[in-house]
Amino acid sequence: MSYLKIISKDKKIEFKVGDTLLNILQDNGILAESPCGGNGTCGKCKIKIIEGSINEPTEEEVKHLYKEELEGDIRLSCLVIPTGDLTVELLNTKDVKHKILAEGYMPEFDINPVxxxxxxxxxxxxxxxxxxxxxxxxxxxxxxxxxxxxxxxxxxxxxxxxxxxxxxxxxxxxxxxxxGDTSCELYGIAVDIGTTTVVASLVDLNSGKEISSESEINPQKEYGLDVLSRIDFTRTKANGLELLQNSIIDCLNNLTSELCSKNSININNIYEMTIAANATMMHLLLGVNTNSIGKSPYSTVFSRQKKLLASSIGIKLSLFARVYCLPGVSSYIGADIVAGSVVSELDKTDKNVLFIDIGTNGEIVLSKGGELSSCSCAAGPALEGMNISCGMRAAEGAIEGIKINEDGIRLKVIGNKEPVGICGSGILEGISEIVRAKLVGKTGRLKKKSDIEENDQLQYLSKYLIEEDRKRKICISSETKEISITQGDIRQVQLTKGAILSGFYALLDLLEIDMMDLNEVIIAGQFGKHLSVDSLVGSGIIPADLRGKIRYIGNSSKSGALMCLLSKEVREDMEKVAKKIQYFELSTKEGYDKLFTKCLNFN
Known part of the structure; x- marks a missing residue:
């Protein structure tokens, strides 16, 4: 018999030689992410080999793993066959023992609901x-x-x-x-209120199991796409605050009702709702005036955790139900980012880890061995498909993938429907491909049609470049309607890139960390999980040197809310971490304007 040691769990597993590493892990209750079922086709079940004897990398591994990953002893567990004792480090795992499988990664924690x-x-x-x-x-x-x-x-x-x-x-x-005895009926709801989307999960507090989740577009979008426009709405409209509060309360009640109906659960048996949200969304939820957030010095009315009766704000649950609002840090580093920091265990690491939540804003937390600093940058809604000429939300008919080569432009469309627009992941991949194909210069300006036609290597692209009224655009589809990426679209993505990348460099400079000293880059957020590594690197949002260090954790805001619902100890950790995170205002950094301008350029 041989032994498998998992260093992150301080655990030894006995196994017989001949089986795959993935099967060994799964047989012992450790479920590594494997969407393809261990067939070696998805490239998701990555694991780091620390020490031991295994087979050489297979062709499929070479296909799915980057050179830097293979050189760093990263392998696919479904294709690794140990030939003796082995020591490994788990990477993107979902452990069935202390974790609830959800849309976002969750670390181990003990279930002990409040x-x-x-x-x-x-x-x-x-x-x-x-x-x-x-x-x-x-x-x-x-x-x-x-x-x-x-x-x-x-x-x-x-x-x-x-x-x-x-x-x-x-x-x-x-x-x-x-x-009577109703002890077996004990449920809660974990909620992430984003600027654009709202997600709610129904949880059995006895077992710790996430039963089901539902989501909606945030109805407050009818009053403004971003937080500043909603703040302005409450300021200029007499009953603006009431309208925005009522719309989100109605949304939460609708999601709760839907969850109960679909799962045959009595709403009177739901006793708590935990909520993670940015500062503006949290103020609007509680009906608290947001004017101070929208003007210098951008102060919040409150940032600490809140505990209140659900009925006091109109949330319809049990008569006894409570609402727990997770703690935030500042006007631009809210409870959603604190949740992501705890989910990522940024305060517990001895490494240099960069956490980025990509959405309408780009919030960044940098952990220098557990020392936490943060900043927020106005990424804009381009990565949500907004402010894009043919942009749309991620729905059926949205182009979510674009590849450009000599055979033409290949599109990936949600629902395999006729394309009707481009969502955020599509626009980012499109810009990445345009940069790779050298259709734009360093400043992001589309090249002239005549220049492309004169270049032997780019001639095949000339048919896609359209010049109208001295304006240029790339036509990527004309099946049912013309769908193009315009010069303006490229500028929108550049602004997003400049905002996120400059914040990234500013924090590194603040903590005196060289980019090459980063051990990991964690991408979170409702939209972040849809953005591929190739797109993030190709567009320049993430430097190419960090390609092999990127990890996705999905909707960490909802994961944090769910953990708070299930664990008193996590709730206490959340409150401690919120106090540890230092906020850095980018506009106060000397030379920030120059840094931002430099970060707009495509390399």
Whole structure:
């Protein structure tokens, strides 16, 4: 027998030589990400070989892994066959033991929810012990009942029709009772409120299992695409704040109702909702004036965690339900980024790790051995398909992939439908391909048609370049309608690139870290997970030298909310990390304008 050692888990596994590493891991309850089922076709089940004897890289591994990865002993676990003792380090894994599989990566944590239930035996009144129901309930629970709890008093006759009563607690605090034994019915909702999207997950608090999730476009978009336009709406519209609050509350209630209906769960058995959001979204959720966020010095009214009755803001759950709002840092580093930092364990690493949440804004956290610094850059909505001439959200008919070669332009369209527009991942890959094909110069200006026609290597591209009214664009499709990438579209992506890249370099400079000293770059966010490494590197958003260090963790904001729902200890960690993150205002950096301008250029 041979032994497999997993250093991140301090665990040894006994195995017989001859099986694949992926099978060995899965047989022992460790599930490495493997969308293709271990067939070697997806390239996702990456693992780092630390020490031991294994087979040489296969052709499929050479195809899926970059040269830098292979040189760094990164392999595909489904194609690795150990021939003896082996030591490995897990990379992108989802461990079934302490993790709930969701849209975003989650580290290991112990399930210990704040909301809990305890069943108590009831003593009925007798002629000899003719106490009131109220007194007998206090005796059973060994606590004093709230004197002003009218709803509890009204429920006592029903409660005493049973032999048992279920008390509901938030930590050790009594919050309500239910007739009979309802201990098996204990649910919560974890929510990520993004500027563009809202995601809600229904969770069984007893088992820790994520049952189902639903999502919607944030209805507040009707009042403005970004946070500044929504802040302005509340300032200029008399009932603007009320409209924005009502729209998000209605959205949460609709998502909750849908989750309950689809999973046959009584909404009265949902006792807590945990919410991660940026500062503006959190203020709007609670109906708190946002004017101070929209003007210098951009202060929030609050940034710490909030605990309140769900009914106090109109969220429809159990009568006893609470809402827990995760803590933030500043006006531009909100609870969503704190959640991502905890999910990524940035405060626990001894390495240099860069975390980037890509969305309407680009929030960046740099961990220098656990020392956390952050900044925010106005990335703009280009990567969401907005402000793009043929842009659209990621829906059926949206072009999400573009490849340019001598055989023509190949498109990947969501739903395999006729293309009707370009979503964020499509525009970024399109720009990356345009840069690679040398259709633009360093400044991002599209080349003249005559210059392309005179270049033997670029002649095949001339048919795609259109010049109209002294303006240029690249036509990528004309099947049902013309879909093009214009010079203006390229500028929009350049602004995004300049914002994110300059923030990236500014933080490195602040902490005196050389780019080559970065150990890892973590990409998070609702849209970040759709942006390929080739597109991020090809467009210049991420420097090419970091290609092999990029890791995706999906919607870490929702993951953080879900972890807070399931763990009192994670909630405490979240609050501590929020206090540790230092915020750096980019505009105060000497020479930042020059840095931003430099970062606009394509290399």
């Amino acid at each position: 909301i809990n239930k305890r069943v108590h035996k009831l003593t009925k009144p007798t002629l000899e012990k003719n106490f009131s129901y109220e007194e007998l309930l206090e005796e059973a629970l060994e606590i004093a009942i709230y004197e002003d709890d009218h709803m509890l008093l009204r429920s006592l006759p029903e409660i005493f029709e049973n032999q048992e009563v279920t008390a509901i607690y938030a930590g050790e605090k009594f919050i309500g009772v239910e007739a």
